[in-house]
Every structure is written in structure tokens, then in C-alpha cells.
Amino acid sequence: MSVLTPQHAGYDAEQVTATVERRRELLDRALRAIRERTFFSAFPESPSPRVYGDNAADAGRQAFETLLHRRFELGQPATAAWVATERSPWGPDLGVAYPVPDVDALLAAQTAAVPAWRAAGPVARAALCVEMLVRINAASFELANAVMHTSGQAFVMAFQAGGPHAQDRALEAVAYAYEEQARYPAEAVWEKPQGKRAPIRMAKTFTVVPRGIDLVIGCNTFPTWNSYPGLFAGLATGNAVLVKPHPRAVLPLAITVRIVREVLAEHGFDPNLVCLAAEPRQDQGGGRLAAELALRPEVGIVDYTGSTSFGDWLEANARQARVFTEKAGVNPVLLDSTDDYRGMLSNLAFSLVLYSGQMCTTPQNLFVPREGIDTDAGHVSVEQLGKDLGTAVDGVLGEDAKAAELLGAVVNDDVLARLEAAPGLGSVVVPSRPVQAPAYPDARIRTPTVVGVEAGDEQVYGSECFGPVAFLVTTDSTAQSVQLVRRTVGGRGAITASVYSTDPAVLDAVRDAALDVGVALSENLTEGVYVNQSAAFSDFHATGANAAANASLTDGHFVAGRFTVVQSRRHLPAEPPASPSAGA
């Protein structure tokens, strides 16, 4: 092809227009939601047959089962090998094989798909992303099974967090991405007055230009929820997306990529705009693909959720790309006083129990003054608080079958090893115990432990202990607790912080601390909202203002750097003088 031939690949403009018309309303609703940040949800979180249909759950399970023990065919080019890497934390091997890329060839194929997507413009891209999410929503039960059997989440949580909640978060990212591009006009006539002479007139064109390929590196615990914002923000801003899942949690993203590619192809776009890149597990000789891809010049964006060490490495080394990371943190709870002791305990207990504490939003460090706390049930000593928290955990858990549905399974050996080492870190306040899930005898399910330590034991509680381990940290006073919240979050970062106090001065001090160290604060949660819950369209997840993450899900900063505006300009002839008869 001559360099003088415009290189726009085609797409089906008629089909795109129809999708824009069909999805414009939901996009507009999402745009309103990000401005208001009141409650909004596009995708129902209830797995009830009344919402998703009588047959949806069965059909989704069957769809999932059909995928097992075979190749997951995506129709991608440049596949060098196939690899199966997943074993369900609930027991069985999944046996699904995924494509390992010939990197040079796959990146070339993806790069070639970009110009048509760039040319389609912001509205078309946003509408197609909405279409993809609607189709993904329709596959929520299939996805729920896939998320359950890769992350270890129990079914209802896998459905909600891995399905509708992730879809809502993705739609939020699409809305921010669209709004960010819509700030700029596509064209403008610039007319500069020249006194009595005719003005200088220029026509200007402003084009949204993507950065290239967005590399989305998934995590083991929330393969969809943590990957979707970057995936859809990158796509909506005109980039190609290469999804590199965690080897133990590929299937939810493979299903996602399959649906995305279907929508692209139906609209005449090259489906290779979005591809999956699998690799062997570390113990299978893999583990280097993310680093290799992240340094490629074709990769202009990296979205990452995972360990601090690799996140820091990406920030330092993937210099050709905009890098968005969510890493580890030490989420604090400051216990000062409460007028609803039972509500506080059950709320806290639920936060510790949910998904065995394997959430980046789970509290880790519970700071309590040595003298104990005032409550509506009288003054409570630290020792009594620990006992009551244990009772509350038992109350939340109930019998094993119910307990398993809250705890889910331990996601991997590292988490189990940390849990087993926890008793050596201090005095066990709430012990962990195994739980049996009747349907999954091989699942490793554990209740959370709480370990008592002193304020001076910062070497213990001052860094993240990911999993079902929390610390009850005895401090000299609430003032010291505030200082420790500042110091630990300021140093190691946190995604959530929580405070219980009836004293306005304490709340003010903790709010000030939270602003200074840039962490989202939940105050006196005693009812049906938990500190580890982050609602799309309202709560910001992480801030980018402390070491736990360099960006927030999802806001203007999360989308603004994913594209640039490139302009061209040319002279226009002076406006013809108004015809004398024009007003006649």
C-alpha cells in the first residue's frame, strides 16, 4: 500500500449507527450518574430468576461446563501454543486451554486493527462498549461460574462482584472515557479579529488519537471487576486491548474477550482489536509474559492489579506507557467509641468474613485504645472487644454450609501459608478454623483470624498480610491511633479506612488524616453497607494518592491519559460580506 493511500480499514457504518441509537440512552444515563454519584446501577445485582429469567442459572452453568476440558477458541491469529493453567479453589481442574501468543505477530495484528477504531470516533466506541456490556450482562451466570471456580468466591458473590458490579464499573469507565473525549470539539472555526481588516479565519480539526495497545493484566481474586475498568476505558478511548489474565483466573476474561470480539466483528471491525494472551503458571515455567508485553513499544497503556513489587516494577520500567496500578495496602479501622456496639461488631465481622478477607478493601488493622472504648453497652475493654468480635464472627458465619457461602475458598497456597503463620505474629484473639462445604469436599475454606498486637509491633501490622488475617492493635490512645493511621497509610497505602466514634472531634481528626493520606473513609458503618464494598457510579475505588494505587477506579485521571488530541489547521477564506438583500 502506498504511503499516500489513507489506511482506514472499514467498518459497518450502518450497523454502528443502529447500535449508537439503541445504546445512547444507557450511555446518557451513565453520564448523568458520574456527575451525580448518587445511586445508579445499570445491571441488576440479584441472581433471581425474576430478574434474569427462570432458565438463566441453569443455562449459565451448562455454558460454563461446556467450556471445560477443551480449547477455548477465540479465532485469534498468532497463537504459538495452548496452555491450561486453572484449578478451581473449590476442587476440580478446569482443563481449559488458552492461546499463548507469538508476541510479535499478535501485537502487529492488534496494531493493524486500531485505525478503523480510531476513525469510528468517541460516540461509536462508547455505544459499542455499552453493547458489549449488555451482552456480557446476559452471560452473567456463565461468568459467575467462571469467576467462582477461578477466584474461589462463593457463587452469589461471584455473580454479583464478577458480573453486574463489574459491568457497572465498566460502564462507569466508559462514561468517563466518553465524557473525557467529548470535552473537545471535533472541529472549530477560529476567527481572529484584525481591527478594520477582515478577520483571519482558520478551520481546525481535533482528532482523538489512542496511545496504541492497552495491556490489561488481571488478578486472581477479581478477574473481571478489577480488569474491566481499564479494559473498557482503553477500548472506549480508541486503543486496542490485550488482556493478559492471571494464569489461575483466565476463564472469566476469556469469556469476556469472546463477547467483545463478537460485537466488534458484527459491526465490521477487526476483532483482533481485543485479544487474550495466556501463559503457563510460574510452576509450569511461565510468569514472564506480562513483563515482556509491558515493555513493548506497541503498548501505550498498562492496567494492572496485583502485588506491590510487580506494580512498582511496571511503574519504573514501562516508561513508554501510561501505567495504572492497584497494589497492596494496609486498611485501618479506628475504634474509638460507638452508640451501636452490636451493629459495629456485626458489620466489622462481616467485613472480615466476606471472601475470607481476600479483598483489597478488607480491613487489616483494628486500632483500639488500651483503655478500651465507650459503647451503648457500657465501657468495653480491649480483651472483651476481641471476645465479642469472635462471637460476632461466629454469628455472621453460622453453620458450615452458610459459612462457606460467605467465606468462599482460599484462593491459593500463599494465602493459606500466611494464615497458618499468623498465630506466631501475636496473641490469637479470634482463631481461624476450617469449614466444610458439602458440595465441594476438596475446597480449602477457612474462617478469619484476628491477632492481637501492640502499637509498637509495626513490623508486623505495618505491611499487607493479604487474606483472612486481621490485627487488633492496642494503642496508647485514640490520638495515637490517628497517628498510626496516618503513618501506616501514608507509608504503605490503603484502599479503605474506617472509623467508629461518637466524638465529632475524633471524626474530624480522622477525616483530616484520611484527606492527608488520601484514603476513602467509612464512618460508623453499622448497617447493611460494609467498608469493603465500593459501589460503581458513587464510590471511588482507591485514590492514587497513597502507595496502594497510582490511580482511582474510575475518574477523569483514569481516562484522560489514554488518548491525546491531535489537531490540524488550515486557512479559510474570509467570510463573504453579507448580501445587502439578505435581510429583505
Place this chain on the structure above:
Amino acid sequence: MSVLTPQHAGYDAEQVTATVERRRELLDRALRAIRERTFFSAFPESPSPRVYGDNAADAGRQAFETLLHRRFELGQPATAAWVATERSPWGPDLGVAYPVPDVDALLAAQTAAVPAWRAAGPVARAALCVEMLVRINAASFELANAVMHTSGQAFVMAFQAGGPHAQDRALEAVAYAYEEQARYPAEAVWEKPQGKRAPIRMAKTFTVVPRGIDLVIGCNTFPTWNSYPGLFAGLATGNAVLVKPHPRAVLPLAITVRIVREVLAEHGFDPNLVCLAAEPRQDQGGGRLAAELALRPEVGIVDYTGSTSFGDWLEANARQARVFTEKAGVNPVLLDSTDDYRGMLSNLAFSLVLYSGQMCTTPQNLFVPREGIDTDAGHVSVEQLGKDLGTAVDGVLGEDAKAAELLGAVVNDDVLARLEAAPGLGSVVVPSRPVQAPAYPDARIRTPTVVGVEAGDEQVYGSECFGPVAFLVTTDSTAQSVQLVRRTVGGRGAITASVYSTDPAVLDAVRDAALDVGVALSENLTEGVYVNQSAAFSDFHATGANAAANASLTDGHFVAGRFTVVQSRRHLPAEPPASPSAGA
């Protein structure tokens, strides 16, 4: 102070409210301008007495002269020493001494000034920034003299680019910064339906939190124009700002900081929110302050204009900060054909002459096919084009007195050395010559040179030769010219690109190339707009999409990372049921 005491310093709320009311209209106008990106200017570019008053020019010169040969008192704390570092490229030493900071103490003082500024909120900050700019505008003649005698720009350019154009660009940055913060509500009530039960209700607070101190590192050639966007974007988003000027161009920024501090103090804010940090020149033993400051944990943002090497170093090393850089590039002009040969030549010649080519937007590489180009004056060979360009340069320059007013003075020895070495790089097509400015016998003034090279000489023209040196690069064809534009800009970056062609296919190919390598394109400029001009509120300066800069002036990305939104949330009681009598 107890950690339980909120640490908000005060400010004069009444005074702030009055300024918001007074400046709201101009802010709103600027907000409209960044949405439309048609022509808008808040600050008149004409230094005419009819605009600025009969006495303004004299008063400004006197104000400038009063500053010379003494200390520039800013009332800053933590001054370790005073240093004078400026000699006018037009001749005389300025002899103004500036404060060299005790870094620890100055950063501590600046950090302490942040909470009140954060608490004031986005509208107050934007209005105060507008107030500062209006006051800076009133000092435009004082600033023009300061810019002239530090950058070497001739007076009218120093007035325009250093005054109103810089002020407009600053206002544009303030508008983007305000709009970016205004995307987020300050508060929201989140009410999640619960079927037949009462909804869950939460009150949420969203606070804009700055990153800390914005370190603004100025350059020698455009001390205000290139520094103001970062300075005002950083300030408007709640950060403190530390201005570290180039040692040869301190005075314009010292005047700016003086005015900014006055406005802060008048509104009861701690003026140490904005400070100046001077240092000795390299040949005086200085040159390390920017690097030292950029790595400080208190510094959350770095804004930099200057060499590629230090810009790259900042990006790699100032990891605790968001780093915005404008570095070097190789700006191409692709010559294919024209229907206005004389217009093309004089436009090009003016671009090469203006400020002796010492602009980051000046064209460097003029690509022309070996066979010559078709024009309205017939077919023109490469040799003839070179001659005609020389004639056009002479025509633009005219007599020495007029020439000096376009050329300005050579800013420093490095630029002069490059110019003097240029004849060795190829065949001299347009020779440089010295020009005498009658009023400034010591000024070093040079006309631009154009050196002829071949397409294969990429080691010569493939990197930036900052100053009055351009290359006429003979290529095999326009197709090769397009390839070379892609390769040089893709590799080394560029801030501007320009094309002359009457062939729509060539224009399309160059537009595609410009999008792919992310450079702003000017097409067929033959009238009163030049490729090196970038109009605030309409043209984006740089893109962040190639090696010449990692950000654009000014857009959403330029402001979004300068703050984060930190939320807090708490339960609200269920809404009371509507009173049965409410509707009666």
C-alpha cells in the same frame, strides 16, 4: 497541636467571596472557550497605548529598571543565600539578586500553607487564580521588559508571548483545572433500593485533595509562557507551587510570584503557598537545585520545560510525582506543491526568522523532493527553492533595525555555537549573518541559516538543532518525505508539523502520518498565521503522544492528575415516611 484538632489555617472568607463574584464571569467565559476552542483571548495582545493606557509602557519600563541591581524581596522564609545570575542577551547585566532556599525549611513552610488552600475549594481557587492573572496582565509592560532582557526576545514579542499570550494560556489551564474538579459533586446522598424494605441511605462527601507541592521548572527562552500553565494548573487544583526558574531567566517569574503572593496575602492565605527558588548558574557552581527538589517527597507534581536529557531524567526518577515535560523535537515541513509560492515562502521565512528560530515550535527540517515542486509560479527546483527562501528571509528581515525586532538576540552561547557549526553539516543554502541593533550594540543577533542535506543524512537532521538552523532535506519523492516525517517525529518527537501541497491525497497521507505520530499539523499556511504560533484556548501545544513532550498545554490530562478525590461516607437514617397530611 493535638492530632485531634483540625488543622485548617484561616483565610478571609469575605474577601474570597467578593473575588469569586468579581471574577466568575471571566472564569465562565474561559470555560466556554475550552469547550468551543474557537477564538478567545482575555488579555489584549496589543501593547498599544489605546489598550493599556498612555502611561503604561513608560511605567512598566520604570518598574523594571527599579528592580535592577538590588535584591528582589519577596518576603519568603527560609532563604539561605542570595544570588544574581542574569545578563541580558541584549547586553547589560541585570544584577538582580534572588533567594536561594534552605530547602527543608522552605518546603515545610509551603506544606503548611496547603490545608487552608485545599479547604477553600475549587471555585475560590479558580477565582483567585483569575484575580492573579488580571493583576499580572496589568504588569505586562514590566514583564515584557523582564522577558526581553532574559530571553533575548525583541520587545513586542516579549510583550505578547511573555505577557497576554502567557496569561491567556494560564487562564486556559485554570479553566481546565476548575472544570476537572467540577466534574465531581462535593456531596451526594446515595440511596439504594431494597425492594419492599426502606432503602439504604448514605451521605457521601467528595473532597478534592492536592498532591502537595508543584515544582515548576522554567526555561530560558519562554520563562512565563511555558511555566504559567503548570503553575496555575497546580495552584488551581489546590497544590502549593515552588517556582524554580532558569538561572538566566528569573526576573519574569519573580515578578509573577510577587503578584501571586500579594493576591494570596490579601485574601488571608499564607503567601508561602507560592515561592521562588533561585540557584547559581552552572558556571557559578549551581545547576543541581531542580534535581534535588524534584526528588523530595513533598513534591507531588513536576512541570518542566527544557532539554530532553533532563526531562527524561525527571520522568525516570521523580517517581513520587506526576511529571509533565516539554522537551525537544524535530519539527518537519513537507514541501510538495503550492498554489501560492510567494505566500508559502514568506510564511516559511517568517517562521524561521521569528526569535531566531529559538522556539520549540520553529520548523527544523524542510523535506523537498529531488525533482522539485509544482507551484503557481511554475515548477521550482530544489536549488531555486533554496535561493527563493533566502530572498524571502531577506524580504522578511528588511533593514537591521527592523530585523532585530523580529530576530531578537541569541539567548546563550550554546545556541551561538550550534549556529556557527552549522555550515559544516551540509551545503549552506541560506547563510546566517550578524545584525546590529542600534540601541543594543552588545546584543548578539543572527539571521537564520538553512543548510542543504540529503535524505540519507539523518544523523544530521534527525535530532534537534535548537536555534536559527534549519535543514533543507532533499528526498527521493514526496512519499519518502512522508516516511521521513513519520520516522523522525516518531523517533525524536515534534511539537509542530507543516505541509504544503495542492494534492488532496498528499494532504490525507500527511494528516494520517500526523495522527499516527501525534503531532499538530498546519496545512498550507501562506497568510498571517505561522506554524510556530499556538493560540491559547484553540491550539493544543504539544500532544504528549511523541517524544517532544509527555503532555499537552492544556487539556484534561494536563490537569486531571494534579489532585485526587477522597471520599468519606456515613449512614443516613431512613427517610421519614411522608406525612399523611403533607399533601392536604
